[in-house]
Amino acid sequence: MKIDASLYTHRALNDLLRSRTDETSVENCLGLRFIGSGLSHGTVLIDGVPGNALGAYLDGAKIIVNGNAQDAVGDTMNKGEIIIRGNVGDAAGYAMRGGEIYVEKNAGYRVGIHMKAYKNNRPALIIGGRAGSFLGEYQAGGFIIVLGLNDDGMPIVGNFPCTGMHGGKMFLRSDCRDVFFPEQVTARPAGAEDMAEIKPYLEKFCDAFHYNPSFIENAPFTVVTPDTQNPYKQMYVAN
Amino acid sequence: MGIDFISAEFDVVRDDARCTRCRVCEKQCANGVHAYDEKNRRMTADETKCVNCQRCVAFCPTRAIKIVRNPNTFRDNANWTASVVNEIYKQASKPGVLLSSMGAPKNLPVYFDRILINASQVTNPPIDPLREPMETRVFLGKKPEKIRRRPDGRLDCALEPQLELALPILFSGMSYGSVSYNVHKALATAARETGTLYNTGEGGLHKDFYAYGANTIVQVASGRFGVHKDYLEAGAAIEIKMGQGAKPGIGGHLTGAKVSGDVSATRMIPEGSDAISPAPHHDIYSIEDLRQLVYSLKEATAYKKPVIVKVAAVHNIAAIASGIARSGADIIAIDGYRGGTGAAPTRIRDNVGIPIELALAAVDQRLRDEGIRNNVSLIVSGSIRTAADVVKAVALGADACAIGTAALLAMGCRLCRSCHTGKCNWGIATQDPALVARLNPDIAARRLINLLTAWNREIKELMGGMGINSIEALRGNRLMLRGVGLNEKELEILGIAHAGE
Numbered sequence: 001m002k003i004d005a006s007l008y009t010h011r012a013l014n015d016l017l018r019s020r021t022d023e024t025s026v027e028n029c030l031g032l033r034f035i036g037s038g039l040s041h042g043t044v045l046i047d048g049v050p051g052n053a054l055g056a057y058l059d060g061a062k063i064i065v066n067g068n069a070q071d072a073v074g075d076t077m078n079k080g081e082i083i084i085r086g087n088v089g090d091a092a093g094y095a096m097r098g099g100e101i102y103v104e105k106n107a108g109y110r111v112g113i114h115m116k117a118y119k120n121n122r123p124a125l126i127i128g129g130r131a132g133s134f135l136g137e138y139q140a141g142g143f144i145i146v147l148g149l150n151d152d153g154m155p156i157v158g159n160f161p162c163t164g165m166h167g168g169k170m171f172l173r174s175d176c177r178d179v180f181f182p183e184q185v186t187a188r189p190a191g192a193e194d195m196a197e198i199k200p201y202l203e204k205f206c207d208a209f210h211y212n213p214s215f216i217e218n219a220p221f222t223v224v225t226p227d228t229q230n231p232y233k234q235m236y237v238a239n
Numbered sequence: 240m241g242i243d244f245i246s247a248e249f250d251v252v253r254d255d256a257r258c259t260r261c262r263v264c265e266k267q268c269a270n271g272v273h274a275y276d277e278k279n280r281r282m283t284a285d286e287t288k289c290v291n292c293q294r295c296v297a298f299c300p301t302r303a304i305k306i307v308r309n310p311n312t313f314r315d316n317a318n319w320t321a322s323v324v325n326e327i328y329k330q331a332s333k334p335g336v337l338l339s340s341m342g343a344p345k346n347l348p349v350y351f352d353r354i355l356i357n358a359s360q361v362t363n364p365p366i367d368p369l370r371e372p373m374e375t376r377v378f379l380g381k382k383p384e385k386i387r388r389r390p391d392g393r394l395d396c397a398l399e400p401q402l403e404l405a406l407p408i409l410f411s412g413m414s415y416g417s418v419s420y421n422v423h424k425a426l427a428t429a430a431r432e433t434g435t436l437y438n439t440g441e442g443g444l445h446k447d448f449y450a451y452g453a454n455t456i457v458q459v460a461s462g463r464f465g466v467h468k469d470y471l472e473a474g475a476a477i478e479i480k481m482g483q484g485a486k487p488g489i490g491g492h493l494t495g496a497k498v499s500g501d502v503s504a505t506r507m508i509p510e511g512s513d514a515i516s517p518a519p520h521h522d523i524y525s526i527e528d529l530r531q532l533v534y535s536l537k538e539a540t541a542y543k544k545p546v547i548v549k550v551a552a553v554h555n556i557a558a559i560a561s562g563i564a565r566s567g568a569d570i571i572a573i574d575g576y577r578g579g580t581g582a583a584p585t586r587i588r589d590n591v592g593i594p595i596e597l598a599l600a601a602v603d604q605r606l607r608d609e610g611i612r613n614n615v616s617l618i619v620s621g622s623i624r625t626a627a628d629v630v631k632a633v634a635l636g637a638d639a640c641a642i643g644t645a646a647l648l649a650m651g652c653r654l655c656r657s658c659h660t661g662k663c664n665w666g667i668a669t670q671d672p673a674l675v676a677r678l679n680p681d682i683a684a685r686r687l688i689n690l691l692t693a694w695n696r697e698i699k700e701l702m703g704g705m706g707i708n709s710i711e712a713l714r715g716n717r718l719m720l721r722g723v724g725l726n727e728k729e730l731e732i733l734g735i736a737h738a739g740e
Contacts, residue, residue: 010534010538011538011542014538014541015541018541033531033534033535034534034535034538037535037538037539038471038539040468053531053532053535056535056538056539057466057467057468057535057536057539059467059468071531072531072535075522076459076463076466076467078467078468091521091522094463094521094522095462095466097467097507110521110522113517114461114462114515114517114521116463116507116508117508117509118503118508118509121507137517137521138517140508140512141508141509164515164517166512166513166515167509167512229495229509229511229512230494230495230511230513231513231515232492232515235335235336236335236336236337236584236659237329237330237333237335237337238659238660239326239329239337239338239339239585
């Protein structure tokens with residue numbers, strides 16, 4: 001089914017998407033917000049630029065965007081898949097607990113903040129290009145992977161990545177010599193075991209955006225992990 | 240001992256003639272104050288561990304125990320009080336932020352106590368609530384600005400989603416984790432029985448309590464713990480927590496030690512991991528951003544549930560509330576300076592925020608001035624202690640009040656302000672299974688129902704005295720209030736006249 005997004009409010013479009021079980025193609029999308037909020041089933045193809053909060057609380061549906069996406073993609077996402085053939089704005093994957101987000105190009109600021117994991121829910125956020133400042137603040141679980149395939153000469157990540165990180169893993173396809181990490185995390189070259197963990201995601205990325213897996217993998221990766229699950233343990237005195 | 244020694248705050252006074260050495264006090268004290276001296280066949284006490292929770296006093300079968308203030312004192316000093324001096328000693332021995340619990344105990348003015356309620360005499364006769372119908376039912380949510388008609392001329396009765404409360408009182412957000420399973424069970428049961436709502440706080444919703452969804456407010460805070468589609472759909476309303484009165488401007492932090500078993504499953508985070516709610520929502524830096532979260536939640540739940548935005552009462556609360564009222568939120572919850580908490584830095588709790596009475600009056604007035612008061616309902620909290628506080632709050636402009644501390648007191652809390660230790664002897668602020676089992680959820684629910692029933696009767700009586708038979712006619716009716724001992728500025732902000740005027 002094809003839908004002209006310009007004829008819909010976000011409320012009407014979401015009502016329609018909830019009623020559909022198979023693939024829906026949304027065309028002519030110009031900043032319509034909240035598409036697929038809480039959606040649990042079906043596949044949504046979007047042509048154009050969806051507005052903020054695309055796939056918030058996503059609960060199993062698949063969303064593919066042929067274009068850029070704006071802020072807060074996959075906020076508190078629980079399950080499902082979002083593929084962006086372009087850039088994403090700020091705060092993508094905020095507090096996501098499950099599912100996967102693949103971004104072909106760059107991501108904005110505050111991406112992957114407070115991403116968490118629980119049992120079989122291990123979210124993954126894969127960014128092809130570079131990420132802005134504050135990447136993975138308070139990360140509590142899951143994988144944040146940045147591949148640095150951007151060709152604009154900008155660093156793979158902005159300032160202050162991993163501040164307050166207390167779980168999960170971050171992978172940066174770089175030796176990270178110029179990246180400054182906070183004290184409570186350890187950054188080291190990724191080993192074979194680390195790479196095996198993210199191999200399925202890298203393969204899916206290559207599949208989605210037509211990259212050669214060996215080209216992606218044959219580069220130095222840095223893996224960042226927190227030193228403790230309890231970063232604030234020593235800060236208090238009972239009164 | 241020595242330089243690190245801090246004198247015990249309390250003394251354990253035991254009447255040896257009454258004591259039967261039954262050792263109940265020893266069994267009841269999770270802090271390990273009481274012990275039995277086999278050799279001398281007598282009970283001993285380590286009063287340095289005592290938090291004055293009154294558990295031993297309440298359970299001593301011969302009423303042999305009293306907990307009293309330790310008469311040992313520093314030299315009198317109105318400036319350098321004992322608590323200030325002891326806090327310096329604590330921080331001199333360990334470089335940490337002081338951590339406290341429950342609402343600020345400081346001696347700041349309680350405006351509710353300086354406001355008096357009107358009653359009818361001679362003209363406009365009072366109403367006897369025992370004889371005549373009195374309405375305390377309230378509906379929370381956006382109200383239409385004007386009467387709308389459909390094309391066929393009939394009334395358009397479609398409303399934005401509303402919460403129906405049988406009385407203008409609901410339970411404040413208290414997370415599973417900060418309080419025990421049995422507390423949540425009691426709150427949920429009491430909310431259902433009395434026709435009101437309880438609030439999950441930011442700890443997710445235990446699977447056993449989905450059945451109480453129609454009486455549940457589910458909270459979404461910056462850590463998004465336990466938030467997923469089913470959770471959002473389970474509740475009658477969704478509350479976005481921006482802040483709380485006990486600790487405005489900072490986040491929440493449940494230590495990993497308390498994230499075990501069911502708490503971990505309900506928050507959906509691994510056992511032993513700290514549950515950190517960052518101070519800001521990192522996706523909300525403006526009213527526009529807030530609007531985005533409000534609408535993403537509405538979209539996720541098909542516009543069936545009202546969205547509440549909870550904020551702490553702070554200096555510019557009127558402007559903040561005005562922004563929230565324009566964000567698409569249906570209800571604003573404002574939590575005052577004295578609001579309770581399971582743990583907050585002492586300095587924040589005691590020094591940040593403003594009293595709820597002033598915040599409420601300022602917000603209600605501002606929303607009226609801007610013609611947007613009907614866009615939102617107002618829930619206020621932050622030390623609502625009695626039915627009279629509820630009546631005064633409603634007359635100052637609140638649609639309903641939320642109670643946390645009062646509800647905990649009804650369940651046995653003795654306000655020892657030691658929630659952060661996790662060793663609550665009353666089974667409230669603890670996850671220790673043996674302690675949790677001390678709180679019988681059926682009895683606790685009954686006591687909550689009793690409290691709300693009693694307050695509702697008192698509210699009706701106070702309303703009747705004013706000649707008001709519907710809570711709707713009391714809301715924002717500041718002519719029913721007078722101040723005593725307040726200065727002109729305070730009266731101006733409260734929007735009330737002085738007694739005698």
